[in-house]
Amino acid sequence: MRTEPAQDESESKPGTAGTGLTVEKTEPEEEEEETQMTVGSEQRSAGVAPSADSEGFRKANIVTEVQLPRDLKAKVLIWSDLSVDTLVEIFSKWENTAEVKEQLAKTFSLENCKVNKQEMVLLDLFYYSLQFCIQSKFNLEQSSALFSIIKSIHEAAVETPFNNLPQCYKYMKDLILCHSVKRPPFGIELFNPDEAKLVSEYTVNTYFRHFKLYKFVFTPKLQLDVSFNYKGLYDLGTEPAQDESESKPGTAGTGLTVEVTEPEEDEEEEETPAMKELKAIIQEELEKHLQQMKTNLEDNIKSNDEAMNQKLQSIEETQTAAPGKRPGSKGKKK
Numbered sequence: 035m036r037t038e039p040a041q042d043e044s045e046s047k048p049g050t051a052g053t054g055l056t057v058e059k060t061e062p063e064e065e066e067e068e069t070q071m072t073v074g075s076e077q078r079s080a081g082v083a084p085s086a087d088s089e090g091f092r093k094a095n096i097v098t099e100v101q102l103p104r105d106l107k108a109k110v111l112i113w114s115d116l117s118v119d120t121l122v123e124i125f126s127k128w129e130n131t132a133e134v135k136e137q138l139a140k141t142f143s144l145e146n147c148k149v150n151k152q153e154m155v156l157l158d159l160f161y162y163s164l165q166f167c168i169q170s171k172f173n174l175e176q177s178s179a180l181f182s183i184i185k186s187i188h189e190a191a192v193e194t195p196f197n198n199l200p201q202c203y204k205y206m207k208d209l210i211l212c213h214s215v216k217r218p219p220f221g222i223e224l225f226n227p228d229e230a231k232l233v234s235e236y237t238v239n240t241y242f243r244h245f246k247l248y249k250f251v252f253t254p255k256l257q258l259d260v261s262f263n264y265k266g267l268y269d270l271g272t273e274p275a276q277d278e279s280e281s282k283p284g285t286a287g288t289g290l291t292v293e294v295t296e297p298e299e300d301e302e303e304e305e306t307p308a309m310k311e312l313k314a315i316i317q318e319e320l321e322k323h324l325q326q327m328k329t330n331l332e333d334n335i336k337s338n339d340e341a342m343n344q345k346l347q348s349i350e351e352t353q354t355a356a357p358g359k360r361p362g363s364k365g366k367k368k
Contacts, residue, residue, distance in 0.1 A: 100194060100195060101193050102194060103194055103196050103198035103201050104194075104201065105205070106190050106201065106208075107208075108205065108209045108212040109212065109220075110212060110213065110222050111178075111182035111183060111213075112175055112178055112179045112213070112222065113178050114178075115182045115185055116177070116182070117178075118178075120137075121174050121177060121178060122174070123137060124137050124138070124164065125168070134164075138160050138161060139157055142156075142160070144156065152251055152252055155248075155251055155252075156188075159188065160184075160185070162240070163184045164177065166180070167180055170232060176229070179213050179225075183209045183210065183237070184241065187206050187209070187237070187241060188248065188252075190202050190205055191248060191249065191252075192248065192249065192252035192253050195254060195256055199242075199245055202242075202245070203242065206234070206237055210225070210230050210233055211230075214226070214227070214230040264308070265308075
């Protein structure tokens, strides 16, 4: 299998040219905790992402950009991953499953397949792809092409953590067509229509049926921290002035002092359009609340006055009704 070396330069990855985004990996400092997007530090080799149990995954690298979903161009893949001698050796050992998997692990550098779950899944994918070739009675050329088609689809699927199912399905159809039509140098006729249909059904029923599972196992989890900076409201380079010129409490033991400079009275900060607009909004809201409070206060005072006047009027009516009589008094008998 071809293993792509890790890229050190900060060049744009294919498929990001239209977005103007670049990919750059930098080693994080020990004291730096802010990260925008983190992925495992281990480089993928042969479509294998870093393991969640590995030390390199916990010590994440800062990545300013990840690969976006993109359309891939199909090409002839015969003998690109498995040579004639390798296929002959694998098929000669096919009765012994352990030896076949050992040979595949040796060929594609999957030495940790018994411990690493990702390599274990990848090894099973390779093994069952060759098993399908034997069951379908494909020759060496067809077996090599089918194996490379499955492997290329897997590499395209796990190159980005985002959903790229439509792009991968289109890539699968283009690859099968590229190996079913005689159109050199763009295509070669390895599969007849019935065999091409058989390959397509096998790929859909095996890999694409578990597409999300492969994405979950082989792609890293992204964590995005977003920060906003509103220009014109404040300057990040300046710190707010402190009223006290003394050292802060708790700094006597450390030998740290705080130096405060009093701003000159003649200097006035120049208001920016954003600050003016913000002040206007605050002033408008304050006026609305003050007007509402004033209206509510006047209504309360008016209602209290009306209630008090009604009570006074009722008292006066009772007094004028019987001015010379005291309640409970009885007349003398003659």
